[in-house]
Amino acid sequence: MNIVVLVKQVPDTWAERKLSESDSTLDRESVDAVMNEIDEYAVEEALRLKEAHGGEVTVLTMGPEKATETIRKALSMGADKALHVSDPALHGSCAVQTAETLAAALRTVPHDLVVLGSESTDARLSVMAAMLSEALGLPQLSGARKVEVDGSTVTIERQTDTGFDRVQGSTPAVVSVVEKINEPRYPSFKGIMAAKKKPVTTMTVADLGLDPGTVGLANATSEVVEQTPRPPRQAGQIVKDEGDGGAKIAEFLAAQKLL
Amino acid sequence: MAAVLVLVEHAEGTVKKVTLELLTAARRLGDPVAVVVGTPGSAAPLVDKLGEYGATTVVTAESDDVATHLVTPAVAVLASLVASEAPAAVLLASSGEGKEIAARLSIRTRSGILTDAVGLEADGTATQSIFGGAVTVRSRVRTGTPIVTLRPNSVTPEAAPTQATTRSVDVTLDDAGRAATVLERVVEKKGSRPALADASIVVSGGRGLGSGDNFTLVEGLADSLGGAVGASRAATDAGWYPHQNQVGQTGVTVSPQLYVAVGISGAIQHRAGMQTSKTIIAVNKDPEAPIFELADFGVVGDLFQVVPQLTEEVGKRRS
Numbered sequence: 001m002n003i004v005v006l007v008k009q010v011p012d013t014w015a016e017r018k019l020s021e022s023d024s025t026l027d028r029e030s031v032d033a034v035m036n037e038i039d040e041y042a043v044e045e046a047l048r049l050k051e052a053h054g055g056e057v058t059v060l061t062m063g064p065e066k067a068t069e070t071i072r073k074a075l076s077m078g079a080d081k082a083l084h085v086s087d088p089a090l091h092g093s094c095a096v097q098t099a100e101t102l103a104a105a106l107r108t109v110p111h112d113l114v115v116l117g118s119e120s121t122d123a124r125l126s127v128m129a130a131m132l133s134e135a136l137g138l139p140q141l142s143g144a145r146k147v148e149v150d151g152s153t154v155t156i157e158r159q160t161d162t163g164f165d166r167v168q169g170s171t172p173a174v175v176s177v178v179e180k181i182n183e184p185r186y187p188s189f190k191g192i193m194a195a196k197k198k199p200v201t202t203m204t205v206a207d208l209g210l211d212p213g214t215v216g217l218a219n220a221t222s223e224v225v226e227q228t229p230r231p232p233r234q235a236g237q238i239v240k241d242e243g244d245g246g247a248k249i250a251e252f253l254a255a256q257k258l259l
Numbered sequence: 260m261a262a263v264l265v266l267v268e269h270a271e272g273t274v275k276k277v278t279l280e281l282l283t284a285a286r287r288l289g290d291p292v293a294v295v296v297g298t299p300g301s302a303a304p305l306v307d308k309l310g311e312y313g314a315t316t317v318v319t320a321e322s323d324d325v326a327t328h329l330v331t332p333a334v335a336v337l338a339s340l341v342a343s344e345a346p347a348a349v350l351l352a353s354s355g356e357g358k359e360i361a362a363r364l365s366i367r368t369r370s371g372i373l374t375d376a377v378g379l380e381a382d383g384t385a386t387q388s389i390f391g392g393a394v395t396v397r398s399r400v401r402t403g404t405p406i407v408t409l410r411p412n413s414v415t416p417e418a419a420p421t422q423a424t425t426r427s428v429d430v431t432l433d434d435a436g437r438a439a440t441v442l443e444r445v446v447e448k449k450g451s452r453p454a455l456a457d458a459s460i461v462v463s464g465g466r467g468l469g470s471g472d473n474f475t476l477v478e479g480l481a482d483s484l485g486g487a488v489g490a491s492r493a494a495t496d497a498g499w500y501p502h503q504n505q506v507g508q509t510g511v512t513v514s515p516q517l518y519v520a521v522g523i524s525g526a527i528q529h530r531a532g533m534q535t536s537k538t539i540i541a542v543n544k545d546p547e548a549p550i551f552e553l554a555d556f557g558v559v560g561d562l563f564q565v566v567p568q569l570t571e572e573v574g575k576r577r578s
């Protein structure tokens with residue numbers, strides 16, 4: 001089974017994140033970058049599926065040069081090879097353009113399953129699985145907390161507000177996972193050493209046959225027109241409990257007409 | 260006036276509150292057209308309510324396919340309406356499924372998409388709060404039909420009664436639209452509490468609760484207030500409360516009128532999911548806990564003392 005797992009490098013959420021002053025795109029320079037947390041679960045699930053059913057795991061990412069760190073991490077966890085879509089022309093791409101670019105990249109590699117995390121910690125759109133399914137015409141098996149593969153049939157448990165839906169489709173399929181699905185492994189020393197020798201192919205916009213007039217910030221389908229840092233929140237009222245803390249909250253709520 | 264399509268969220272014959280918010284926002288942009296996608300018979304009971312909140316037209320799309328296919332039936336219906344009505348915008352709720360429908364529609368119609376909006380202006384410019392609330396941006400769509408998903412509780416629903424005309428359309432699914440099938444829908448817990456994502460009051464508990472059993476304190480307060488129950492990741496990771504109830508960056512994002520944080524320190528990843536709440540109350544024994552930086556009212560004290568007293572007090576004032 002050929003599994004392609006999508007990963008994304010994001011700014012560390014512990015750091016102070018910003019949009020750049022000049023073009024309101026993500027400021028990637030000023031903060032530490034890490035693999036998007038949920039993507040670790042996606043890599044883990046891809047590896048487990050490979051271990052159970054055989055095949056190969058290819059890592060796919062779109063991002064600047066620096067994203068090779070994230071690729072190496074996925075390879076050191078055990079993925080076999082990687083495809084890195086990297087081109088300055090892609091800077092500032094919106095979600096639609098990103099999905100179109102990733103779909104074009106996926107058309108160049110055999111895939112029975114496309115596995116990704118349900119959401120990134122920077123943009124937080126949770127739209128990529130749906131967009132890729134639409135762009136590629138594949139079954140959308142999104143929000144999975146459990147994945148089962150039986151021959152060409154893929155069944156997931158899709159987490160809902162009240163429980164789960166069992167959803168099924170045939171390969172090739174797009175599967176996005178939530179963090180409840182597994183416990184990602186740490187790369188072993190051996191894995192880290194082996195990752196250095198694994199093949200990473202870089203592809204540009206031209207390699208993918210995309211029209212340069214459709215990608216990047218200048219052609220994005222949406223734009224940020226203004227950004228403002230959060231105004232300092234008005235200091236609230238903090239009281240020490242003197243045995244009447246609960247009653248004090250109730251009083252406050254009543255004064256705010258919340259009771 | 261151009262039409263503004265509003266995808267209706269509904270369950271068991273009632274329109275969800277977020278849809279009334281969407282209709283209210285839609286009136287600023289144009290002529291609200293409510294689109295109901297559901298199984299046969301599900302649309303009729305909704306029409307009056309939609310008219311009461313200003314929908315001039317209710318488009319009903321009923322099919323058994325809606326029960327067996329997620330997302331794609333609504334995408335098919337909206338895509339054909341985008342083609343026939345040339346709407347000024349398409350508005351959906353920022354729920355998990357709402358965002359997925361918006362996502363597929365944006366690819367199919369090659370249109371820009373703005374998710375998790377907390378405000379919407381007459382020209383379609385949306386306000387979004389990003390990086391855990393650290394930055395507010397105003398964004399607009401440049402290509403195609405603006406597709407905007409709005410967070411629940413961002414707009415106060417206002418009635419504007421009209422006599423809605425109803426018209427029905429077919430749900431036409433192609434092979435790709437049928438590629439994924441729902442085998443069954445399993446309800447693990449069916450509580451009487453409101454759903455977390457669009458509740459107007461949320462009470463969340465964290466590691467300070469000390470055990471799963473102690474979550475009855477949080478539930479008791481939530482019930483007295485008529486709110487939903489949330490939890491920090493420390494609490495869901497410990498297995499004290501279901502993962503579905505996790506609030507934060509990797510959980511649900513909530514934006515209620517009132518958020519009560521009990522025994523939660525207020526880590527940035529938690530704040531990312533509740534920062535835009537209108538009023539925030541915190542109970543924590545540590546005066547240095549970062550949650551107090553956000554709180555409109557905070558009590559430094561032992562939650563095991565403060566919460567039961569609050570629950571009792573709310574009960575008294577409500578009765």
Ligand SMILES: Cc1cc2nc3c(=O)[nH]c(=O)nc-3n(C[C@H](O)[C@H](O)[C@H](O)COP(=O)(O)OP(=O)(O)OC[C@H]3O[C@@H](n4cnc5c(N)ncnc54)[C@H](O)[C@@H]3O)c2cc1C
Pocket residue numbers: 013037121464465466467468490491492493494505506507508509510511521522523524525526527528529532542543544545548560561562563
């Ligand atoms: C990538 C990533 C994603 C994450 N996503 C999320 C997310 O979605 N949601 C989330 O919540 N977290 C998330 N986290 C975890 C987050 O960083 C914190 O670890 C977590 O929110 C802490 O939960 P807590 O506040 O319940 O626990 P703690 O930080 O341990 O705080 C417990 C608080 O309870 C107080 N307390 C203890 N006993 C009492 C008492 N008797 N009375 C009153 N107060 C008491 C303590 O003073 C303390 O402030 C994420 C982390 C990472 C790295």
